[in-house]
Amino acid sequence: MADREFFFVTCAPGLEPLLHAEARELKLSKVERQVGGIQFEGTLADAMRANLWMRTAVRVLLRVARFDASDDKLLYAGASAVDWNRFLTSDGSFAIDAHTNASVLDHTLFIEQRVKDAIVDGFRSREGKRPNVDKDDPDLSVHVHLVKNRATLLVDTSGESLHKRGWRRYQGRAPISETLAAALVLYSGWDLRAPLIDPFCGGGTILIEAALIARNIAPGFKRERFSFQRWPGYDAAAWKALVSAAQRAAKPKLRLNLHGSDWDPATIAGANENLAGAGLEGEIEFNLAEATEWEPRKGWNAWIVTNPPYGERVGAERGLEESYRRFGEFLRTRCSGYTLALLTSNPRLAEALALKDAERRALLNGPLECVLLTARL
16 A cells, blocks of 8 residues: 555635635545645645545645654754755755744744754755756745754645636636636525626636536536656556546536626636636636626526625725615626625625625635625525
8 A cells, every 4th residue: 555644635714614625535544624724634635636626726735744853953854864865856946935933033034044954954964966947937946944942844746726727718807817706606605506707707716616517518628738747757557547536527518507797808708718727618608798687597496606806906985885885786686596606805885785694704816805795686
């Protein structure tokens, strides 16, 4: 049996319950929910599956060492004891990211320098040459967490953030991340069958992620590369088998009612570009319309999952409060029986909706503190 190791999967604050559920669905072993993510015990093959399948994860980290680091000599010795040849060659490149809290070593740049010295000194002594530091596109990313003089070293199996699925062709003015879009769909409780509507669809991210969920398409299916593929000894055959299994698990094209609208023609064109990038042409309908112009259909019992403008990043807040007021009135008077999940970062705009019985969940959209409102209308 392959050696079992400890992995930590990170996520945005507020998404830990969803990530934990995903880990359990993947049947990962000894899953523990923690602040900022989940821990599990497994093999590198399990980490490959996590990278391929987890919709709310940011990155999958492999713990390679834990040790006392109350001074720089202990930090250097602990980093030197790791078998870095497992993850890196002398011709490769690496980068180090350090965080410290309540520790004697309180300067992150110095911590990064000492771990870097330990890595390159080991290669130089063994092979006579050393790997280079590359902060932009390294073969290996090393994370150093120093808390109360206890160091944890982790290596990143993912590479770029897992929200970068590989299908996006159009960014738009203020795109929601793919991971958060998937989280909104999951938190909404959508049953994967009822109509799903996004009246502020932007680049279509929420609806595209919903279609991927409904069809059981692995979120990493379009990614060109993960970090583990750059390591020595990478098992390309095992990865190919995992991808093939994921392709077999995907459901064929479904007859779902997925509808998005936006007032801007360029944005609708961009949403259709993203739809093509995801290979979902014809499965989502994007229309040019204001958020209150579409006609709710009786008996649909649809879900509305949306991320309207907050007055952040896309311009000033002028007029948004009135827009939210009108949208809230539209929801209350025209969408009886529907289920709503709406993300906003502006408390005043949330109040303008006048949804008295809405449940609230704190989430982050990038750096913005947001609230997810969910309600049965």
